[in-house]
Amino acid sequence: MKTPDADFIIVGSGPAGVSAAFPLIAAGRRVLMLDAGTDAGSEDESRSARVLGRNLESLRADDGSSPKLQTPVARGILERFRRESEITGDRFTPVASLARGGLSNIWGAQISYLDAADILGWPIDIDPLQRSYERISQRIGISTNADLTSEADSGSVLPLGAAAAHVLHRHKAAKPADGSFRLFPAVNAILSEARPGRAACDLRGDCLYGCPSGAIYNSRQDLLALQKSPHFRLLDNVRAISLASNAGWTIGTADGSSFSAPRIILAAGVLGTAALLADLLPIGERGLRLLNSPTLAIPLLSPARLLRSATATHSLAQLGLSLRYGERASDYVTGAIYEVSSLPTQSFVNRMPLGRKAGRAAFETIAGSLLVATIYYPGDQSRSYIHREVTGKDMTVRGGFADGFDIRAKDLKRRLRREWKRLGLVPLPGASLAEPGVDAHFAGTLPMGAAGPFGTSVDGELNLHPGLHVVDGSILPELSSKYITMTIMANADRIAHRLAEMEANPAL
Numbered sequence: 190m191k192t193p194d195a196d197f198i199i200v201g202s203g204p205a206g207v208s209a210a211f212p213l214i215a216a217g218r219r220v221l222m223l224d225a226g227t228d229a230g231s232e233d234e235s236r237s238a239r240v241l242g243r244n245l246e247s248l249r250a251d252d253g254s255s256p257k258l259q260t261p262v263a264r265g266i267l268e269r270f271r272r273e274s275e276i277t278g279d280r281f282t283p284v285a286s287l288a289r290g291g292l293s294n295i296w297g298a299q300i301s302y303l304d305a306a307d308i309l310g311w312p313i314d315i316d317p318l319q320r321s322y323e324r325i326s327q328r329i330g331i332s333t334n335a336d337l338t339s340e341a342d343s344g345s346v347l348p349l350g351a352a353a354a355h356v357l358h359r360h361k362a363a364k365p366a367d368g369s370f371r372l373f374p375a376v377n378a379i380l381s382e383a384r385p386g387r388a389a390c391d392l393r394g395d396c397l398y399g400c401p402s403g404a405i406y407n408s409r410q411d412l413l414a415l416q417k418s419p420h421f422r423l424l425d426n427v428r429a430i431s432l433a434s435n436a437g438w439t440i441g442t443a444d445g446s447s448f449s450a451p452r453i454i455l456a457a458g459v460l461g462t463a464a465l466l467a468d469l470l471p472i473g474e475r476g477l478r479l480l481n482s483p484t485l486a487i488p489l490l491s492p493a494r495l496l497r498s499a500t501a502t503h504s505l506a507q508l509g510l511s512l513r514y515g516e517r518a519s520d521y522v523t524g525a526i527y528e529v530s531s532l533p534t535q536s537f538v539n540r541m542p543l544g545r546k547a548g549r550a551a552f553e554t555i556a557g558s559l560l561v562a563t564i565y566y567p568g569d570q571s572r573s574y575i576h577r578e579v580t581g582k583d584m585t586v587r588g589g590f591a592d593g594f595d596i597r598a599k600d601l602k603r604r605l606r607r608e609w610k611r612l613g614l615v616p617l618p619g620a621s622l623a624e625p626g627v628d629a630h631f632a633g634t635l636p637m638g639a640a641g642p643f644g645t646s647v648d649g650e651l652n653l654h655p656g657l658h659v660v661d662g663s664i665l666p667e668l669s670s671k672y673i674t675m676t677i678m679a680n681a682d683r684i685a686h687r688l689a690e691m692e693a694n695p696a697l
């Protein structure tokens with residue numbers, strides 16, 4: 190190995206990468222972070238550039254995916270990954286990033302925490318994960334939605350929109366049709382109080398196009414804090430393309446440079462990390478199993494709210510929900526309810542069985558009474574694999590669903606209809622199952638605790654390659670239906686605390 194450039198090199202500046210960096214620099218370890226993205230970001234742009242796009246991207250045809258994936262900033266991030274990563278999808282949308290801050294530039298910021306039952310099959314205990322959850326929550330800022338017209342304003346709360354508050358009120362007034370149905374105010378990584386460099390949420394609901402005030406957590410914000418440390422160095426516009434071991438590890442980059450360290454930490458996102466490891470793992474014919482969350486979107490109308498105006502709130506998740514569909518501990522769906530008055534009219538009109546003009550008029554009349562529920566299944570309901578093409582480095586993700594998924598989904602929709610009825614909600618036509626990948630909840634390619642060439646240790650260290658650690662979603666052994674990013678960050682924090690205690694010697 191040439192002279193090490195740092196004690197640890199972290200690849201990726203998304204939520205996983207920054208979460209691994211903090212404990213290491215706090216312990217005095219020298220960290221070099223490489224990221225394929227640049228400093229330019231959505232937060233610096235004018236509103237018209239954010240909404241329309243510098244090249245008027247938002248005037249392009251609606252491709253039927255989530256409105257969140259069609260904003261100019263989202264299109265820019267996803268298209269660059271598709272162009273440069275050599276990963277394509279077959280009945281799978283490869284949602285991944287080559288951007289400073291990763292997918293946290295466009296995420297929905299909804300937060301879930303796993304509990305002991307969710308990680309029964311994992312090789313770690315819940316206690317260290319909970320300690321890491323606590324540290325991450327403090328760092329990124331979390332708030333809960335609350336009906337401030339009826340509840341005291343205590344803690345970090347933001348007001349629920351009027352339609353969502355109405356639904357929650359109905360829920361509290363009548364017992365669920367299914368005893369396992371839960372509906373609760375959503376928990377989001379949005380600031381209710383200003384912090385240095387970040388303003389509190391202004392409730393203007395512009396969230397779809399990026400949050401110019403920084404109220405929504407984005408891991409770019411953490412980079413500013415990390416860069417204040419003399420132990421931390423960030424190199425932008427540096428895309429890692431190869432990994433070689435030689436008494437330590439050397440990373441080759443697209444511009445022909447190389448960087449070495451005793452240990453490398455991969456935080457390139459599940460697809461980005463798989464691409465980087467393509468030459469080091471025997472991916473072969475069968476492919477690498479990828480867990481993703483099958484996702485259902487259901488438009489809902491609250492007739493009691495018809496012709497009533499929407500109230501000021503953010504346009505991220507207002508309410509969270511969960512419902513069991515089977516006997517096993519993981520057999521439950523998790524979801525969110527959004528108010529849609531701040532979504533682009535067009536994305537609603539395109540999904541309704543009405544003409545353009547009629548659709549637009551209908552939207553304007555009923556916008557304040559419209560909601561959308563998104564429902565996530567656990568990863569065992571997916572059947573997706575990353576395959577390596579026989580020639581070259583190209584990889585294809587083939588998406589699919591578990592056997593019997595359609596029957597379970599039909600049954601779940603039927604049981605949800607009973608809850609919608611109790612809540613005074615009418616499901617509208619246009620419910621859709623997203624193409625695998627659109628969920629962006631990926632895990633399980635390199636599971637912690639698994640034996641064999643794809644397994645990793647509790648420190649995310651590859652069984653086949655000592656000194657090469659992974660801290661993104663790849664190493665989560667199972668994918669529950671809960672929102673995943675808080676767990677990715679907490680697990681990265683947990684691993685980095687363990688690595689910070691190790692000798693700074695090469696693992697080889």
Ligand SMILES: Cc1cc2nc3c(=O)[nH]c(=O)nc-3n(C[C@H](O)[C@H](O)[C@H](O)COP(=O)(O)OP(=O)(O)OC[C@H]3O[C@@H](n4cnc5c(N)ncnc54)[C@H](O)[C@@H]3O)c2cc1C
Pocket residue numbers: 200201202203204205206223224225226257258284285286287288289290291292293295296297298299300301427428429430456457458459461462465628629630661662672673674675677
């Ligand atoms: C529309 C949308 C909404 C979402 N909403 C939610 C939500 O509400 N709640 C939730 O929990 N999760 C949500 N997610 C998922 C969340 O964004 C991801 O789980 C999270 O960003 C993963 O973090 P990461 O750091 O592992 O990867 P990423 O965020 O993908 O970051 C990867 C980083 O690696 C860098 N990189 C990749 N390859 C290379 C390379 N070869 N060389 C150098 N750098 C490289 C990238 O530039 C990037 O900085 C959402 C995602 C999307 C797309």
Ligand code: SF4
Pocket residue numbers: 379389390391392393394395396397399400401402403404405502503504
């Ligand atoms: S409403 Fe949305 S965009 Fe505006 S400050 Fe709040 S979170 Fe950010």
